[in-house]
Amino acid sequence: MKLSTLSYLLLPIVVLTVLITVSAGAQSKKVEIPAGYFHSVLPEVVGEPVRVESFFIDETAVTYEDYRNFLTDQPRWRSSDIPAIYAGKSYLKNWKNDLDYGDKKATQPVTSVSWYAANAYCGWKGGRLPTLNEWEYAAQAMEFESSDDADRFSSELIGWYSAVNANQVKPVGSSGIENKYGVKDMFGLIMEWVEDFKPPVADDLSLDCGTVGRMQGSSTLYGYAMSIRYITRMSFKPISATGMLGFRCAYDTVQNGNEPVNENQSTD
Amino acid sequence: MKSLYQISALLMTLIVLLGVGQSTVQAQEYMMDGMTFGMPEAVVYTEDYDGPPVVGDHLTLLPNLAPLEYEGNKHHEVRLDAMVQEIEVANGVSYRAWTFGGTVPGPTLHVREGDRITFTMKNRSDEEVTITEPGSEASPFMQQVADNNYMNAKPGVMPMPHSMDFHAGTVAKDDKWRTIAPGETIQFDWVANYAGTYIYHCGTPSVLMHTAMGQHGVVVVSPKEGYPTDYEVDREYVVVQSEYYLKKGPSELYQYDFEAAQSRNPSHVVFNGHQTILHDQPLEANAGERVRIHFSNNGPSGTSSFHVIGAIFDRVWLEGHPYNEMRGMQTVLLGASGSATVDFIVPEEGKYILIDHEFADAEKGATGTLKAGPRKR
Numbered sequence: 001m002k003l004s005t006l007s008y009l010l011l012p013i014v015v016l017t018v019l020i021t022v023s024a025g026a027q028s029k030k031v032e033i034p035a036g037y038f039h040s041v042l043p044e045v046v047g048e049p050v051r052v053e054s055f056f057i058d059e060t061a062v063t064y065e066d067y068r069n070f071l072t073d074q075p076r077w078r079s080s081d082i083p084a085i086y087a088g089k090s091y092l093k094n095w096k097n098d099l100d101y102g103d104k105k106a107t108q109p110v111t112s113v114s115w116y117a118a119n120a121y122c123g124w125k126g127g128r129l130p131t132l133n134e135w136e137y138a139a140q141a142m143e144f145e146s147s148d149d150a151d152r153f154s155s156e157l158i159g160w161y162s163a164v165n166a167n168q169v170k171p172v173g174s175s176g177i178e179n180k181y182g183v184k185d186m187f188g189l190i191m192e193w194v195e196d197f198k199p200p201v202a203d204d205l206s207l208d209c210g211t212v213g214r215m216q217g218s219s220t221l222y223g224y225a226m227s228i229r230y231i232t233r234m235s236f237k238p239i240s241a242t243g244m245l246g247f248r249c250a251y252d253t254v255q256n257g258n259e260p261v262n263e264n265q266s267t268d
Numbered sequence: 269m270k271s272l273y274q275i276s277a278l279l280m281t282l283i284v285l286l287g288v289g290q291s292t293v294q295a296q297e298y299m300m301d302g303m304t305f306g307m308p309e310a311v312v313y314t315e316d317y318d319g320p321p322v323v324g325d326h327l328t329l330l331p332n333l334a335p336l337e338y339e340g341n342k343h344h345e346v347r348l349d350a351m352v353q354e355i356e357v358a359n360g361v362s363y364r365a366w367t368f369g370g371t372v373p374g375p376t377l378h379v380r381e382g383d384r385i386t387f388t389m390k391n392r393s394d395e396e397v398t399i400t401e402p403g404s405e406a407s408p409f410m411q412q413v414a415d416n417n418y419m420n421a422k423p424g425v426m427p428m429p430h431s432m433d434f435h436a437g438t439v440a441k442d443d444k445w446r447t448i449a450p451g452e453t454i455q456f457d458w459v460a461n462y463a464g465t466y467i468y469h470c471g472t473p474s475v476l477m478h479t480a481m482g483q484h485g486v487v488v489v490s491p492k493e494g495y496p497t498d499y500e501v502d503r504e505y506v507v508v509q510s511e512y513y514l515k516k517g518p519s520e521l522y523q524y525d526f527e528a529a530q531s532r533n534p535s536h537v538v539f540n541g542h543q544t545i546l547h548d549q550p551l552e553a554n555a556g557e558r559v560r561i562h563f564s565n566n567g568p569s570g571t572s573s574f575h576v577i578g579a580i581f582d583r584v585w586l587e588g589h590p591y592n593e594m595r596g597m598q599t600v601l602l603g604a605s606g607s608a609t610v611d612f613i614v615p616e617e618g619k620y621i622l623i624d625h626e627f628a629d630a631e632k633g634a635t636g637t638l639k640a641g642p643r644k645r
Contacts, residue, residue, distance in 0.1 A: 088314055090394060090451050155526060162481060162524035163364060163517055166394065166425040207431070207447045211473035224474070224526065231473050235429030235447045242394040242427035242450045 058248035060172035061109035122249035130250035154221035166243035310456035320406035321349035329412035358543035365482035370399030374485030396423035436466035463491035464588030502557035546636025567604030
């Protein structure tokens with residue numbers, strides 16, 4: 001009983017075809033996530049699974065080196081040039097100067113990036129930030145041997161949310177956590193920006209003592225971990241930039257009715 | 269066409285006026301039964317502030333209570349920043365706590381019934397904040413921590429949203445108690461309308477997680493007219509009971525145990541945030557003295573049956589309100605976020621054990637010592 005509920009919750013219903021495209025000149029791969037359904041913890045559609053159309057998403061989060069390349073090409077997003085309305089004081093706060101992030105960070109996920117800057121980066125890459133539902137749908141596409149395994153994973157995830165050390169972020173691809181399509185580190189390294197991080201229902205939820213109870217459609221460990229993530233995200237402002245907040249990009253598919261992915265095209 | 273434009277312009281003006289009118293109404297103060305309600309809207313902003321995280325003359329480290337050296341009422345300016353500290357809560361047990369002011373529980377604020385507080389809090393969970401180097405602006409709390417860092421607090425970084433909910437305040441929570449992101453600052457006013465000892469805590473969900481991670485403390489609001497026994501009190505202390513739900517993490521540090529918290533199975537139940545602190549540093553008194561303790565059970569989820577072995581509570585003011593007086597109590601039962609102000613007479617020289625008489629809690633740490641010297645008067 002518990003296992004079937006969990007697999008319904010955790011595993012999208014679709015059969016998958018994984019398409020991996022390698023973007024020109026960069027190490028990061030894009031992974032296609034096929035259309036399907038998942039369960040949101042937002043109370044707007046209680047019990048109803050949310051449909052997500054197919055899309056591409058980066059295999060790993062954007063790294064310091066990736067971001068430095070962006071800044072090299074796009075000076076107006078450098079710390080010394082960025083207008084205050086697009087980023088607070090903490091934007092790239094640990095960088096030595098505009099284009100120098102210091103030692104040993106090249107493959108670490110870039111953090112202390114505002115939502116505006118993350119958006120601009122993804123636009124520059126010919127993509128966009130994933131929507132909240134896309135991100136959650138992809139993140140939750142994990143397979144577990146048993147409900148015990150799923151619970152154990154969720155328990156570790158909650159532990160991570162309460163004990164993460166923002167001073168010691170590890171390189172991308174190192175979390176050992178991967179969804180069934182091969183997307184890595186959606187948990188265990190950093191938290192990530194999404195396009196609509198503060199959905200309209202956020203104001204109604206108003207983040208108080210009762211919110212977790214209202215968000216927990218299913219009282220699983222996984223649901224609890226999810227609600228912590230949703231709540232944390234909802235509290236951000238577009239100029240927020242913290243040491244554990246980074247991002248990865250998403251891209252439309254042709255099936256979506258959109259143009260195919262266009263590499264490294266500037267949005268200017 | 270033109271008249272349509274004029275009408276819509278008029279409508280717009282009306283809407284704007286109504287909107288302005290509403291916010292003015294909300295900010296209007298009024299009195300009822302001698303109490304003040306209707307605080308101005310909270311302000312959320314970003315600031316470059318990197319000064320002392322705890323500012324205010326009447327904030328102290330447990331079990332101390334700042335004296336109210338002023339007559340009548342006062343307008344307090346209080347800062348209590350939210351930040352991460354690695355702290356020791358039992359011998360060999362440390363974790364990265366989410367705190368107000370750097371300790372668990374946070375600093376104790378002492379005010380008088382009717383005082384107004386302008387409260388400022390910056391969410392500094394994304395920066396390292398040192399609490400053992402008080403500057404000239406800092407509150408007495410910070411000097412006390414520097415002199416007696418019994419939790420061995422060290423700065424950490426764990427950016428999370430936080431908020432502040434003062435049970436001693438009476439305001440709209442979706443305004444004053446609102447959640448702020450790392451790097452943001454919130455400022456709001458409240459008036460201590462009711463005497464008593466009140467918990468404060470982070471109200472950001474998961475509240476269970478935020479309070480269990482350490483974000484709580486107390487405000488002691490002394491009654492305007494005092495308690496009937498004030499003139500006989502020789503010692504005054506604050507003791508806070510709370511639970512930790514910790515398990516060993518991947519490193520030497522402990523971390524939050526969600527399942528234990530949900531099933532109300534604490535790893536430690538403690539007085540003043542540390543399993544043995546009130547034995548390592550006992551409360552002091554002498555035989556024949558009247559000791560007053562403001563006792564709060566900050567939970568987050570447990571009850572407390574507070575008792576002092578060898579003494580009987582001469583007076584108990586439930587929630588600390590002078591009208592709620594009881595006499596001759598052996599044990600005071602307190603739910604989560606309940607408090608009592610108790611007086612007892614220390615009968616003779618010796619040791620008195622403060623204890624949660626729910627023995628499962630006592631054996632997880634909810635005990636302390638009051639060490640009494642010989643009679644002096």
